[in-house]
Amino acid sequence: MPLSLRDKLRSVDAPRKPAAPVKAAPVFHDCWHDSRVLPLDSIPDAWDLPMEMVRLMEPGELPAQLTPDKILYLDTETTGLSGGAGTVAFLVGVGYLIEEGFLVHQYLMRDYPEERYLLENLAGLLPQFDALCTFNGKSFDLPLLQTRLRMNRMNAACLDKPHIDLLHLARRVWKMRLGRCNLGYLEEIIFGEARTDDIPGSQVPERYFAYLKNGDFSQLLQVLDHNRQDIFSLCRLLTHMAAMYATPEQQPYEQDVLSMGIALEKNCHLEQARRCYRLAARGLTRASSYRRLAHSYRRAGEGTEACALWREMIRLGEGWVEPYVELAKYYEHTARDIDAALEITRQALCRVAEPSLRPPQAVQDTKNALQYRYARLKRKQEKQATLFNPMEDRRC
Numbered sequence: 001m002p003l004s005l006r007d008k009l010r011s012v013d014a015p016r017k018p019a020a021p022v023k024a025a026p027v028f029h030d031c032w033h034d035s036r037v038l039p040l041d042s043i044p045d046a047w048d049l050p051m052e053m054v055r056l057m058e059p060g061e062l063p064a065q066l067t068p069d070k071i072l073y074l075d076t077e078t079t080g081l082s083g084g085a086g087t088v089a090f091l092v093g094v095g096y097l098i099e100e101g102f103l104v105h106q107y108l109m110r111d112y113p114e115e116r117y118l119l120e121n122l123a124g125l126l127p128q129f130d131a132l133c134t135f136n137g138k139s140f141d142l143p144l145l146q147t148r149l150r151m152n153r154m155n156a157a158c159l160d161k162p163h164i165d166l167l168h169l170a171r172r173v174w175k176m177r178l179g180r181c182n183l184g185y186l187e188e189i190i191f192g193e194a195r196t197d198d199i200p201g202s203q204v205p206e207r208y209f210a211y212l213k214n215g216d217f218s219q220l221l222q223v224l225d226h227n228r229q230d231i232f233s234l235c236r237l238l239t240h241m242a243a244m245y246a247t248p249e250q251q252p253y254e255q256d257v258l259s260m261g262i263a264l265e266k267n268c269h270l271e272q273a274r275r276c277y278r279l280a281a282r283g284l285t286r287a288s289s290y291r292r293l294a295h296s297y298r299r300a301g302e303g304t305e306a307c308a309l310w311r312e313m314i315r316l317g318e319g320w321v322e323p324y325v326e327l328a329k330y331y332e333h334t335a336r337d338i339d340a341a342l343e344i345t346r347q348a349l350c351r352v353a354e355p356s357l358r359p360p361q362a363v364q365d366t367k368n369a370l371q372y373r374y375a376r377l378k379r380k381q382e383k384q385a386t387l388f389n390p391m392e393d394r395r396c
Contacts, residue, residue, distance in 0.1 A: 032114075039101050051067070053245040056267065068097055072128075088148060091227055093227040093230070094231065126158045138163060139165075191240075198229070258280035298326075321351050321366060328344045342378065353367075
């Protein structure tokens, strides 16, 4: 039924309902922060970390007076695993040694406006330390943090410190034996401790976005535990690896000792590398160890020592025809003994003619190369004979 004029006038004069109050925008003063001290029961030697061994492991320059408590262990959890301009480190965890144990700080941004406070907390902590230790931080964590500092118009130079990246060091030692070297797998194999109730790294961004949507902080508890465990494991892994380099003779796996030797030689620590090669010259790595050791002598101009190893490889039947070829090269180019080079090449041809499990094409290619070497040495031998025993000119 249509309203009468009186009803319309009454509706105009009726008091209006108060408008809903406008919700004020949240004010951010800091990021979320947690700190706790973890016991060093599983790292009893953390304070005795041999820095001279860390310098052998790490190819980069480290401070001369670096001490264990001046290393800052750092790990981030991010909104993406591939990097890029839109990726943010929503959680930064750091840890370091104190008298009471291992102190871990975690800084979390509960929303994007808190990112600046997270970065400020990190930047304020960094000057206390002389070096950083991460796991793949050179390729991921540090470039991301530097980008976020610049995006917030902050000085990224605070991260310019000597950097120990354990991913690269771990690959050099364990890749030969283990293949993959992610942190969780190393904990399981090296320390015999598999993580329980741990969140996979691939699910971390999903958890954070779910938290932003519904505000349920409990969804981040596993992420915080995961990050805390990663930081503690960095200290544990660095201490363990330094002990390995200090006592290679006590290591149960010759593949690890050989790998340490290769890493040491690459870092120009030749005597320490040779020690590892000698220790690894057993089992499946005997041929590779002899080969590496002989090559180190050859490159250093110590031909007598290299030849002794190649002869030992021949005696043991190691390395197939490689020690023969190396001896032939030495006799031809260094000792200038063509007869000896020719004889050792002949022995190599006999060796390659024996039954082998190698692919037929590889055997044939090796045989062709040896025959070519033998023919060239034969011509060289004949030429030398002509020079030292000139025939009479019969044209007279």
